[in-house]
Amino acid sequence: MQTGRLNCEAHGLLPTSDSSYAPGSYEVAAGASNLVPIKGAWNRYGARRIIGFTVLGAFVLFLLAQAVPYGRAHANPPVTRALKFDTATTQELFTGACGDCHSNLTKWPWYTNVAPVSWLVAHDVEDGRARFNVSQWDQPQPDIQRVLKQISSGEMPDWKYKPLHPSAQLSTAQTQALMNGLARSYAKDPPSLLRSRSAERAAADSRAKSGPLPSAE
Numbered sequence: 001m002q003t004g005r006l007n008c009e010a011h012g013l014l015p016t017s018d019s020s021y022a023p024g025s026y027e028v029a030a031g032a033s034n035l036v037p038i039k040g041a042w043n044r045y046g047a048r049r050i051i052g053f054t055v056l057g058a059f060v061l062f063l064l065a066q067a068v069p070y071g072r073a074h075a076n077p078p079v080t081r082a083l084k085f086d087t088a089t090t091q092e093l094f095t096g097a098c099g100d101c102h103s104n105l106t107k108w109p110w111y112t113n114v115a116p117v118s119w120l121v122a123h124d125v126e127d128g129r130a131r132f133n134v135s136q137w138d139q140p141q142p143d144i145q146r147v148l149k150q151i152s153s154g155e156m157p158d159w160k161y162k163p164l165h166p167s168a169q170l171s172t173a174q175t176q177a178l179m180n181g182l183a184r185s186y187a188k189d190p191p192s193l194l195r196s197r198s199a200e201r202a203a204a205d206s207r208a209k210s211g212p213l214p215s216a217e
């Protein structure tokens, strides 16, 4: 323990003569016999500093996150071949509930510019388009059974998407209309190629092998 003037607040100490205490510096006697620690590790002054540094640290991290380039491009690649929906109603239902992640006509609201939301949204759109994309009907697409199963099981539209998108909060009747409409659209305008599950597994395997992690074998 040093002697000399000491800032009691900063060190979590109180002079023993409590009645005379006022925030500020105190002369520390040899052996610091005139000072006692404020009771409890989370004393008033310490806690205030910890909370202050935590908030400041979080804010600095938030600012640094904005400098990460991933998720800001918001690219909408060209439509190579659009699915011809059976009716405008089906198209509207799909656009409102699925289109932002399963077409190349994604709308990017302002908050998709703010990290870390931007990272999550960019990742979902990339992943969603890679699996099912009504703007690339000339590329392999899942069969209609898989699409309908995603909807009937409640897996799609993605739960994260619904709170901020009323158009994705489908009623039972709308869900049924979307499923019937997609089935008719597939029948009228089937995708040129279906994505087979074995081809996907092979693609996933080769991605895993060429990735930065060593393969399991």
Ligand code: HEC
Binding pocket: 094, 097, 098, 099, 100, 101, 102, 123, 124, 125, 127, 128, 131, 132, 142, 146, 147, 148, 150, 151, 156, 157, 158, 160, 161, 168
């Ligand atoms: C917020 C983005 C988002 C929305 C909205 C969304 N999806 Fe998806 N969808 C994804 C992502 C991400 C995946 C891939 C990961 C997964 O399966 O969860 C996916 C996967 C799929 C797949 C492929 C499953 C497979 O077997 O490969 C289908 C089909 C699908 N979604 C249909 C739909 C339909 C239909 C809607 C609208 C009712 C919809 N999605 C809404 C993001 C979304």
